[in-house]
Amino acid sequence: xxxxxxxxxxxxxxxxxxxxxxxxxxxxxxxxxxGCGEEPNYFENYRGAGAEVDLHKRVRVEAAVNDQFxxxxxxxxxAGAQTGGVGDGKIFxxxxxxxxxxxxxxxxxxxxx
Amino acid sequence: MMKTPRRLLxxxxxxxGITAPAFGQDAAPMTYEFMIGNVWMLFATALxxxxxxxxxxxxxxxxxxxxxxxxxTKNIGIVAIGVLTYAIIGFNLMYPGDAFVGKLFGFGGFGIxxxxxxxxxxxxxxxxxxxxxxxxxxxxxxxxTIVSGAVAERVKIGSFxxxxxxxxxxxxxxxxxxxxxxxxxxxxxxxxFAGSTIVHSVGxxxxxxxxIVLGPRIGKYVNGGVRPIMxxxxxxxxxxxxxxxxxxxxxxxxxxxxxxPAGISLVFVTTTLGAAAGIVGAMATSWIIQKKPDLTMVLxxxxxxxxxxxxxxxxxxxxxxxxxxxxxxxxxxxxxLLIDRLRxxxxxGAISVHLVCxxxxxxxxxxxxxxxxxxxxxxxMGVGLTALVCFPAALLIFFLLKITIGLRVTPxxxxxGLDIGEHGMEAYAGFEIFTTQ
Numbered sequence: 001x002x003x004x005x006x007x008x009x010x011x012x013x014x015x016x017x018x019x020x021x022x023x024x025x026x027x028x029x030x031x032x033x034x035g036c037g038e039e040p041n042y043f044e045n046y047r048g049a050g051a052e053v054d055l056h057k058r059v060r061v062e063a064a065v066n067d068q069f070x071x072x073x074x075x076x077x078x079a080g081a082q083t084g085g086v087g088d089g090k091i092f093x094x095x096x097x098x099x100x101x102x103x104x105x106x107x108x109x110x111x112x113x
Numbered sequence: 114m115m116k117t118p119r120r121l122l123x124x125x126x127x128x129x130g131i132t133a134p135a136f137g138q139d140a141a142p143m144t145y146e147f148m149i150g151n152v153w154m155l156f157a158t159a160l161x162x163x164x165x166x167x168x169x170x171x172x173x174x175x176x177x178x179x180x181x182x183x184x185x186t187k188n189i190g191i192v193a194i195g196v197l198t199y200a201i202i203g204f205n206l207m208y209p210g211d212a213f214v215g216k217l218f219g220f221g222g223f224g225i226x227x228x229x230x231x232x233x234x235x236x237x238x239x240x241x242x243x244x245x246x247x248x249x250x251x252x253x254x255x256x257x258t259i260v261s262g263a264v265a266e267r268v269k270i271g272s273f274x275x276x277x278x279x280x281x282x283x284x285x286x287x288x289x290x291x292x293x294x295x296x297x298x299x300x301x302x303x304x305x306f307a308g309s310t311i312v313h314s315v316g317x318x319x320x321x322x323x324x325i326v327l328g329p330r331i332g333k334y335v336n337g338g339v340r341p342i343m344x345x346x347x348x349x350x351x352x353x354x355x356x357x358x359x360x361x362x363x364x365x366x367x368x369x370x371x372x373x374p375a376g377i378s379l380v381f382v383t384t385t386l387g388a389a390a391g392i393v394g395a396m397a398t399s400w401i402i403q404k405k406p407d408l409t410m411v412l413x414x415x416x417x418x419x420x421x422x423x424x425x426x427x428x429x430x431x432x433x434x435x436x437x438x439x440x441x442x443x444x445x446x447x448x449x450l451l452i453d454r455l456r457x458x459x460x461x462g463a464i465s466v467h468l469v470c471x472x473x474x475x476x477x478x479x480x481x482x483x484x485x486x487x488x489x490x491x492x493x494m495g496v497g498l499t500a501l502v503c504f505p506a507a508l509l510i511f512f513l514l515k516i517t518i519g520l521r522v523t524p525x526x527x528x529x530g531l532d533i534g535e536h537g538m539e540a541y542a543g544f545e546i547f548t549t550q
Binding site: 044045046047048051 | 340344402409
């Protein structure tokens, strides 16, 4: 079992969702995130006081899947989120020790799917 | 807004139109002029009342989400304190009538009340005694509300309300009496139609004193630089600015003190043109200096134009009102930037809008409408004498509060937010508020 975490551009969320659903990855969670990478900073000016904004708005998409689905998830996210510009984001793949479906108490590979 | 002297009214009454039942034996008959004037003055009173909602929205929008309950509590508390103190002492300090002890100070006794003649044209050709009181009472509270925004996000709520009580109960009516209560500024020919000095500068001096005694908010000035502390709701701030403009039709229009068609229609025009020119002036200045038009500066510009036009709205021409408003719009942006550089932390720009543009508007009467008893020198004298009383008095009250019960919340409370610290509640329960400063 693997946890795939992707940080993507907020405006690409819908594309990523579509391509994940097309690949039959139907169980995801999404949250807002701030982050910095290679994308250049931008400036805000409020009542004459300037501020450099180095944390950009991003969306975090998570999908917990069995091992054989990892490649499909990664391909789908890239298909949906790639623009070719700096700031497209990153995908991390982490091992999962266990998974429990709260409704039934099932564990492991059965619970995740 | 100088009222017709009460003691002259009985002899100089011009009565025309219908005759309605008289109340009491020495009461004058009702006239259309009296009845329509009275309705207009009460409507104007309600418009001035709406300005308090405008202040509440503007100040809440230009400060952080964690201090919203605090700023709204201050704003509604001030209206109550303003009206109550004006009923108990303020009205009779500002309009002592025959109970003069001089042209500097007078007091007509505690409380309000009138005889039967007070609700007839015998009191005034344009309104009753009660209308007179409630219109003036609504004005009084605005002077204290001006201070609220400047000291926001760090002042203790109890200490602020005590300051407000003393300032609005004593300082505001005494200054007001000099001009509108037949005091010495009025006899010298000082002209402040609806209160660029009497209301806005009085509030502005209080704001400046408060900012000086309190010091800046944590995180505003770091390592020699000015850091932005962004307001959390510019839509709310914009609603506030619109509501203040709306209320200003009553603030200036009501200050005609009758429904005189020539008077109120001219005042509506000069007031609106002043605000519009203020917006354009501030937008242009902000665009040039800050490279992009800053909405908060533009909002300040509308109010700057209104404050600037308030002293002379009845004696300047519409074309002059455009110049006065535009200059106010330029001044307010420069002033906000300068005051920030001076390490005076005024979160909403109250000092720039009300004090600086109040002074400009008062002096502008001397520049554009001199003659007929008005002069630049007397206008400047009025500005100076107001400063001489208001600034030290406000400094003293703030300083006494600082060394007794304390004026500023702890750094821990300021960081956590005054909503939790002072009130134990939050403004947006159930909403996610993103706080990094």
